[in-house]
Amino acid sequence: MMATATDNTLLDVRDLRTYFHTFSGTVKAVNGVSFQIGKGEVMGLVGESGGGKSVVGFSILGLIDSPGQIMGGEILLNGEDLAQAGEERLRQIRGREISMVFQDPMTSLNPLHTVGQQMDEVLRLHTDLDADARHRACVEMLESVGISRAAERLSAYPHQFSGGMRQRVVIAIAMLARPRLIIADEPTTALDVTIQSQILKLMRRQIAEKGASMILITHDLAVVSEMADHITVLYCGKVVERGRTRDLIEAPAHPYTRGLIDSIPDPANPHARLKQIPGTVPDIRNLPKGCNFRDRCPRAQARCAEEEPELHPQNAAQWAACHYPLQPGDSA
Amino acid sequence: MTGFFQSEFFHNYSRSASAIIGSALMLTFAVAVIAGPFLVAQNPYDIAALNLMDSYKPPVWLDGGDPQFPLGTDGQGRDVWASILYGARISVFIGLVAMIASCTIGTLLGLIAGFYGGIVDSVIMRIADIQLSFPSILIALFLMSAVGTGVDKVLIALTAVGWVVYARTVRGSTLSEIKKEYVQAAKVAGLPNTAIIRKHVLPNVLTPLIVIATIQVGTFVLIEASLSFLGVGVPITQPSLGLLIKNGFDVLFSGLWWTSVFPGVAIMMLVFGINLFGDFLRDELNPRLK
Numbered sequence: 001m002m003a004t005a006t007d008n009t010l011l012d013v014r015d016l017r018t019y020f021h022t023f024s025g026t027v028k029a030v031n032g033v034s035f036q037i038g039k040g041e042v043m044g045l046v047g048e049s050g051g052g053k054s055v056v057g058f059s060i061l062g063l064i065d066s067p068g069q070i071m072g073g074e075i076l077l078n079g080e081d082l083a084q085a086g087e088e089r090l091r092q093i094r095g096r097e098i099s100m101v102f103q104d105p106m107t108s109l110n111p112l113h114t115v116g117q118q119m120d121e122v123l124r125l126h127t128d129l130d131a132d133a134r135h136r137a138c139v140e141m142l143e144s145v146g147i148s149r150a151a152e153r154l155s156a157y158p159h160q161f162s163g164g165m166r167q168r169v170v171i172a173i174a175m176l177a178r179p180r181l182i183i184a185d186e187p188t189t190a191l192d193v194t195i196q197s198q199i200l201k202l203m204r205r206q207i208a209e210k211g212a213s214m215i216l217i218t219h220d221l222a223v224v225s226e227m228a229d230h231i232t233v234l235y236c237g238k239v240v241e242r243g244r245t246r247d248l249i250e251a252p253a254h255p256y257t258r259g260l261i262d263s264i265p266d267p268a269n270p271h272a273r274l275k276q277i278p279g280t281v282p283d284i285r286n287l288p289k290g291c292n293f294r295d296r297c298p299r300a301q302a303r304c305a306e307e308e309p310e311l312h313p314q315n316a317a318q319w320a321a322c323h324y325p326l327q328p329g330d331s332a
Numbered sequence: 333m334t335g336f337f338q339s340e341f342f343h344n345y346s347r348s349a350s351a352i353i354g355s356a357l358m359l360t361f362a363v364a365v366i367a368g369p370f371l372v373a374q375n376p377y378d379i380a381a382l383n384l385m386d387s388y389k390p391p392v393w394l395d396g397g398d399p400q401f402p403l404g405t406d407g408q409g410r411d412v413w414a415s416i417l418y419g420a421r422i423s424v425f426i427g428l429v430a431m432i433a434s435c436t437i438g439t440l441l442g443l444i445a446g447f448y449g450g451i452v453d454s455v456i457m458r459i460a461d462i463q464l465s466f467p468s469i470l471i472a473l474f475l476m477s478a479v480g481t482g483v484d485k486v487l488i489a490l491t492a493v494g495w496v497v498y499a500r501t502v503r504g505s506t507l508s509e510i511k512k513e514y515v516q517a518a519k520v521a522g523l524p525n526t527a528i529i530r531k532h533v534l535p536n537v538l539t540p541l542i543v544i545a546t547i548q549v550g551t552f553v554l555i556e557a558s559l560s561f562l563g564v565g566v567p568i569t570q571p572s573l574g575l576l577i578k579n580g581f582d583v584l585f586s587g588l589w590w591t592s593v594f595p596g597v598a599i600m601m602l603v604f605g606i607n608l609f610g611d612f613l614r615d616e617l618n619p620r621l622k
Contacts, residue, residue, distance in 0.1 A: 108513035
């Protein structure tokens with residue numbers, strides 16, 4: 001399922017490397033990341049802050065600003081390599097084939113334009129519809145993300161909406177040109193918990209209805225386990241584990257994944273002390289030899305300091321980069 | 333229109349003495365500038381209408397004053413009141429046109445510098461720094477001595493000085509604007525850079541410019557007056573308020589004070605009005621002071 005690209009594959013990222021050349025050294029924010037997403041699938045991209053999750057998203061869209069640079073790898077969207085595509089082609093793809101939902105709905109809409117103007121802009125750019133048809137499409141889309149009196153709301157400004165409503169508008173804009181892939185970068189992090197689940201359900205329904213795929217970038221395994229078909233865990237710019245959501249949540253093979261799962265509070269056991277992963281992410285400009293996680297890893301042994309683990313299959317559908325992976329039933 | 337009279341802006345305006353005085357002065361000058369030639373009988377630049385016998389008549393309330401010339405006359409028998417009305421036209425015209433030119437050029441360069449960054453940014457902002465290190469009058473003096481005098485030369489000199497403040501302000505706001513997610517979102521939507529600048533960045537950086545532009549008109553009127561007073565401003569055939577002061581200055585200490593003092597008072601009131609209103613706008617458009 002995961003190792004080879006099939007006809008059903010929408011996006012196939014192979015050995016993606018995005019580096020930032022700074023005065024204090026090269027930051028290998030994305031360092032040899034590979035994954036595939038099938039049509040209609042949701043992939044969770046999980047990791048701590050600074051793990052390179054967002055950089056993967058922006059690399060796919062070709063929006064890495066100086067001093068960042070895509071140094072290698074392929075980003076195959078239906079077989080077309082976006083890493084080699086020119087700016088002109090990328091602009092056609094952005095918004096039309098791939099769109100993005102941002103973290104903060106308070107700043108991802110322009111305060112000076114009405115919601116209708118901002119929606120219309122996308123359609124004008126990517127479709128040949130006339131003004132009437134565009135208007136109808138906008139109303140329809142706003143209704144489908146659960147905004148009532150949509151026709152009226154088109155002439156409202158972003159400040160007249162609440163945070164959750166704005167995120168609905170942002171999702172409506174992202175879905176408007178019927179993209180094949182949506183990259184959602186922490187789409188619910190800035191929202192109240194009650195709104196979070198509404199928005200997640202909405203996104204789930206939208207992609208199912210429109211047959212789109214999604215990359216869900218988040219640090220919140222709880223969110224991703226609700227949404228994703230499979231999960232890729234990043235640590236220090238590398239994939240440390242990937243697999244189907246259920247397998248990965250129930251039986252993580254990498255100690256880092258285990259640590260992330262353990263740090264979710266357990267409502268059934270409110271008095272238990274919350275587990276945490278000791279230590280902090282190492283300086284990404286100056287990564288240690290061997291496994292990047294070894295200083296924080298309860299299972300680390302001498303070999304981990306010498307040899308960097310490669311991504312190995314643990315079973316048919318789960319891969320992990322660890323010399324001493326957890327077996328189902330092990331505790332960390 | 334009822335919406336405007338019920339707005340917070342109008343509410344604050346109607347309670348601000350400085351705003352009302354400032355805008356009243358500006359309105360007076362607007363009327364004087366537009367209707368000026370119809371308010372006076374004599375065209376001070378029509379030589380046929382001048383009579384040397386009328387020269388150096390004092391204002392009407394002094395001994396020897398002539399009701400025909402309420403503010404007296406100059407050495408050629410020109411009505412000072414008429415000269416002021418005609419001169420204010422040139423002063424205000426120069427102030428407005430130079431402001432519009434500076435604002436356009438400065439905003440454009442500021443947007444480019446802020447949006448594209450890198451070497452473009454460095455070049456534009458270093459030129460701006462160099463401009464700022466010269467007093468504006470000095471640049472104007474250099475320019476005028478190189479290319480000669482004339483209304484168009486004054487405009488060039490003022491614009492060469494005036495664009496910097498817009499470029500700096502706009503660059504700063506642009507830098508903070510392009511970090512916002514809606515600009516990222518516009519990029520992600522595939523919008524070309526020029527459209528992003530025009531639709532998403534420009535409207536969000538304009539507010540502080542309104543204040544700068546208002547006050548700059550006053551500054552430009554003053555600089556132009558200084559240039560004309562120094563003899564490198566407008567030509568004698570198109571006298572601005574500054575040139576009127578210069579012309580009267582020669583006889584100021586002979587007791588014929590009215591030929592230069594009245595144009596001076598006119599400039600003062602014009603700039604005072606603009607600054608009062610500009611101050612009100614600054615308070616009104618700054619969200620942090622609310």
